[in-house]
Amino acid sequence: MSYDVIIVGGGFAGMSAALQLARARRPILVVDAGQPRNRFAAASHGFLGQDGAAPAAIMREALRQLSAYPTVDFVHGRAASATGELDRFEVILEDGDVQTARRLVLATGVADTLPAIPGLTERWGQSVMHCPYCHGYEVRDRRIGVLANHPMASHQALMLPDWGPTTFFTQGVVAVDAELSGKLAARGVAVETTPIIEVLGVAPAISGVRLADGRIAPLEAIFTAPKTAPASDLAQQLCCALEDGMTGPHVKLESGQQTTVPGVYSAGDTASPMHNATLASAAGVMAGIGAHQSLIF
Structure with a gap:
């Protein structure tokens, strides 16, 4: 089926974007490869209401809550490529499955080099x-x-x-x-x-x-601050501009978490020089709202 929004990345940013769109009753797909940046940490700290909880436990609960919304689909896998333009985007998964959407949210995180x-x-x-x-x-x-x-x-x-x-x-x-x-x-x-x-x-x-x-x-x-780079090259495939941050490049944003490509939004570590769970979640909320409102206005 075709979706209003495909969200690539099921971490703090991606799931926060998905929640806003789910509550707006929009058909959405969340694609997640299950390799979050925080998978090496035993606990997440400084996140209000979740201080000390294991990141995996937080995301399991997020998945449980999102699964209650009937317009949300999930795919466990990696998005290998993305092409298209406003209202006509195509995402090809690593297994060859093809999904289409009117908007994209890239919340793919970063890879660290120590x-x-x-x-x-x-x-x-x-x-x-x-x-x-x-x-x-x-x-x-x-x-x-x-x-x-x-x-x-x-x-x-x-x-x-x-x-x-x-x-x-x-x-x-x-x-x-x-x-x-x-x-x-x-x-x-x-x-x-x-x-x-x-x-x-x-x-x-x-x-x-x-x-x-x-x-x-x-x-x-x-x-130490590791060198960072987007964990996926989907933004580059879609011709989204990047800009240099303190530890490496990140996706350049305009208003409402929109990238330089109309219809493509981004949130979390891949779109910010500041890496923090709370900030990623907040940016995901803004990306979800931005994508939803762009479908209306």
Whole structure:
């Protein structure tokens, strides 16, 4: 069948968009590959009413609630390609199934690329994290390291002393001038210019890090901003413009979460330089409303 809206991505953003459209009684399809960015995290924090809940549990409940609406269909699978224009979009799934819709919402998230340091990847989302607001409280009063991976990493280093004693590992990425040195000192942040070459301990825990000169620095948690890129190339296939963010490119938006292509909306991490569950959900609400109102007006 043909739908009013196909939503690609069933995470916080996609399901929030779907809920608005379901309640507007519009026939919609949610396509989800089941590979959310937060699948490595045991709990989601800072999300009002869901603080401490497992992301998978939140999404199971979201699916249960959405399934009560008769105009909502779900497909577990990956959207391989998308083409078309306003009122005539076509999405081809990886299994060859073809679905059509008048509007699209892309909520496909981003893929993370961590620094190539042994021991980081297996701890990602557990003791190696990216968001102080999402995970800082859980490592409060522990020894925290900030691993520089982009020029603005010092911003993270200045924030984290609110949660625990912090060391800023510049990794040759950030030059600490007199002004920055003064700010870090005022916040009690230690600065280490010798690069980390290995994370130590029994994963997912961290006992310390090995530095390039052989020294061992004791640590219990690491924050770093991975390089990010859209997890799907559907936006590029549809000729949606991208713009550069702090950690990588994201879909460029106009008003109401619409992309630069009429009829294509986007929400969540794939369309924002700020990555947070609450922000993704709110953007999904706006994308769902934007898509619905475009069908009317």
